[in-house]
Every structure is written in structure tokens, then in C-alpha cells.
Amino acid sequence: MPDPALLDRLRTTVDAAFDQQTTFLQDLVRFPSLRGREAPLQDWMARQLAQRGYAVDRFSLAEVPDHPKAAPMVDADPAASIQVVAAHRPAQPTGRSLILQGHIDVVPEGPHEMWTHPPYAATIRDGWLYGRGAHDMKAGVAAMVFAMDAIRAAGLEPAADVYLQTVTEEESTGNGALATLARGYRADAALIPEPTGHTITRAQTGTIWFRLKVRGVPVHVMVAQDGSNAIMSAYALIQALYAHTKSLNAAGRDNAWYGGQVQDPIKFNPGIIRGGDWASSTPAWCEVDCRIGLLPGTTPEQAMAGVEAAVKAAAKGDAFLANNPPEITFHGFQTDPYVLEPGSEAEAVLAAAHAAVHGGEMPARLSTAVNDTRYYGLYFAIPGLCYGPKGEMAHGFDERTSLEDLRTCTLTIAAFIADWCGVRARG
Secondary structure: OOOHHHHHHHHHHHHHOHHHHHHHHHHHHHOOOEOOOOHHHHHHHHHHHHHOOOEEEEEEHHHOOOOOOOOOOOOOOHHHOEEEEEEEOOOOOOOOOEEEEEEOOEOOOOOHHHOOOOOOOOOEEOOEEEOOOHHHHHHHHHHHHHHHHHHHHOOEEEOOOEEEEEEOOOOOOOHHHHHHHHOOOOOOOEEEOOOOOOOEEEEEOEEEEEEEEEEOEOOEHHHHHHOEOHHHHHHHHHHHHHHHHHHHHHHHHHOOOOOOOOOOOOOEEEEEEEEOOOOOEOOOEEEEEEEEEEOOOOOHHHHHHHHHHHHHHHHHOOOOOOOOOOEEEEEEEEOOOEEOOOOOHHHHHHHHHHHHHHOOOOOEEEEOOOOOHHHHHHHOOOOEEEOOOOEEOOOOOOOEEEHHHHHHHHHHHHHHHHHHHOEEEOO
């Protein structure tokens, strides 16, 4: 449990810097750090962290060795995908080391006219900060940076190594987080302040991305019966994949973690569609980019095989597709599910920090999406804690984060760092 006197000191320093932290978050949100366009923000982050006295390592995905769990990237240049690691390394460390990691890549914002406020304006209204990425997860990045600032402002420093990391590719492959581990950054625990609303993520489903490619026979629409419509063929495959997902959820009702807890935890989504060349011609081609989840106990390879079998079965039932089978390309996410097993010391320390700040037990949540903690917990034996502030509308219009919850979360993380790493007077 954090020392009450230290907690009061940290509360004072968090409050004193909160206007500065809010401005910092607004600056983060104003960078349109879409996939492939993150470098300007990462350069800014590297400067911000260097100004704080950290040793900063800026590197691209192309500079690290391949890892068996790296996902195949699509439509992105690894050399342009920049990662930043800022290291606090005390002399003669005595505490437990820690990784604080957050992703700065954001998803596309959609039509700007459908937002109440421009998506990169970082507008503040009624205690909320609006903007693409404000909630997912730039608020968490601001929380981890200013939690460390609060400890320093209190005249202290963590007694162990702490690595502040901002990564890319979280929304598409996870390769950014994996790259930091492949580069050699390890610690006794990792905390990723994704926007969980002050809950600990107990489990996450895995995710598979894939692309369906369907061909057709183009003819003038006046004789459409003589051709084949690739868009409608793709639609039939999508319907088959929805049916496949329904059967997976039925089979998963007895899953040890999700059964009886989350309704239909496996989510399928056809997210991008492209096809055809002319409104009066039956389309000769169609491509659909899709996403499907998988439960703990299922491997990515099994999930991909299930997709292939469902598509193959649907194609056999179609006169054209039976002789012109669709193509499936797996790219992007190929992630294992991850369960943070209860009982780790890192979770106990975080729960104590939460209780000290919030006055109650730290709730747990089951996620039907992914976050980067899986790499730490599954492949490097590092407890991966996912806990962060409150917000709304991730990936949607009018995405926003609660500023008061950001303040509270920053204090909780500062208390966790102090208790986990230990603190001592700054030299």
C-alpha cells in the first residue's frame, strides 16, 4: 500500500501540473498519427522525453530482428514506423523495474462533417477532451508521462529502471510493442494505460485480420444474367462468415473465461470493401478486409483454418465460386488471446494503489479486443497490466476522454510506480 504521506505529496504534484498535462494531451491529439504517419509525433515525443532528462532511443521496425510472433504488415513501410523508448536508469538500482507503454497510432477518423468538433482540434468542453486518439490511447500516454513527472516534482525518483515507451502498430499488428522487446527492453512488470475506466483487463480475445478476394465476369448490366457479380459473391461469403462466427460463439459458451460472462465475445467485422469499375457493368472484382476474434484456448492458426473452411464451404455452394474459388490473404493481426492470471505481485501492488486513490477494490474486465500486454505476458514472462483512464467512443465519432478521470488515473499510476519501483531522493 502506498505510504499516505507520499500519496498526499504525489496528489499535490499531479494537481499542480494538471493544466500542463492537459495542454500536453491536446498537443498529442493534434498530431494526426494515422498508420504510416506517426513519425512527426514520435519525433515530438522523443524531444519531450529528452528534455526531461531521459536517455532516448528512437528506432524503426526495420532496425530490429524478426520475431516469430511478428504479424505480416500490409500497406505500411517498416522503416517509417518509429518507436521511442525513454529510459530512467538510477545509479545502483534497488527496486523492481517497470515498463510504461502506450501506443500513439490512431485509426482513421471518417467523415469530418460527422464530428461535433474537428477530430484533431483537441476541443475541451464540459470536462471532456474531444479528438481522434484522445481516448484510445493518448490520454494514457499523458498519464504515464506525467505520473513520472509527479514523482520527480515531489523531489524523488524511482529506485529501479523505468522505461517509458511510445509505440506504433497497436491498431493493426502489435509489431511496435514486440519490437521494443526484440530490441532488448525488459522489466519486472509492464503497465499499459489503455482506457479501461480504472479497471484491470483480466482477459483479451485474440484477433485475426484477412482479405477476401473475389473475381467475377463483367458484362453489360442489360445482360447481367450472363455475367457474375463479384460484389454479390463477396456478400455471400460475408454472410457465411457471420454464420461461422455464430457457431463459434455457441461453442464458446463454456469457455473458462468468457462463458456466461460476455455475450457473443467473438466479433466478426467486414471493415473495408473495394470492388467494381462501372455502375453499369457487373463487377469483375471485389476485395473485403475483415476481422474476427478468437477465445482463450484457440490459437491463431486454428482461427485462420476455421475462416478458410467456412469460405471454402460457402464457395462450394455457389455455381460460379465453386469453379472460381475466392482467395484469402492473412495480414495484420494474428494474435493469441491473453489472460492475466490473478495473483501476481504486480497486480496486487496496482490494486493497492487503486484502492488508496479510489477507496475501493479494483474491478476487472474481459475485453473482446486486443491490447499489447499479450506480448509481455505470453512470450517474455513479464506480468502485463492493462489499466487506464475513462473515455468514450473509441474508433467512433466524437471520441473523448474525461479530464477528471485522467487526473485520478495519473495519481494512481504515480502511486503504483512509487510502490513497485520504490523511490528515493533525487540526486
